[in-house]
Amino acid sequence: MADYQERPATTTTVIEKRGGGGTAIAILLLVVVVAIAAFFLISSETSKDSAIEGAATQVGQAASDVGDAAKDAAGSTTSD
Template sequence: MAEYQERPATTTTTVIEKRGGGGMTFAILLLVVVVAVAAFFLVSSETSKDNAVTSAATQVGQAASDVGDAAKDAVGSKGE
């Protein structure tokens, strides 16, 4: 038969400490703010680039119109 051994009675107390997650929450909040600021500047930069391209295209179009008018004037004055 199997022998039965009595184990000594021991009591163990386990203490579990729960620490606050404030540091992690602050880090996530800081990351969200940084991403939001970066996105704002990126969108603002893209808008500035778009406006600059539009302005340049308008100026090129106006210059082409001026050249066309000058060419018409030159042809008109030679024909007279």
């Protein structure tokens, strides 16, 4: 006689469900937004620093010009 095994009356099916990756995309998007914001913030600070530096240079040059003019004026009054 042939060996015959009966199948069990009930079977269990295991279904593994994996995430769709929405969380990873959200985190990646957040990182990109933070990087862009940091770039513009740093860029803005650099522009402010450059403007302040330029103004300070102009004030320093103007003070030097006034000093030179005062020396010239003082020199011309003593020569007369």
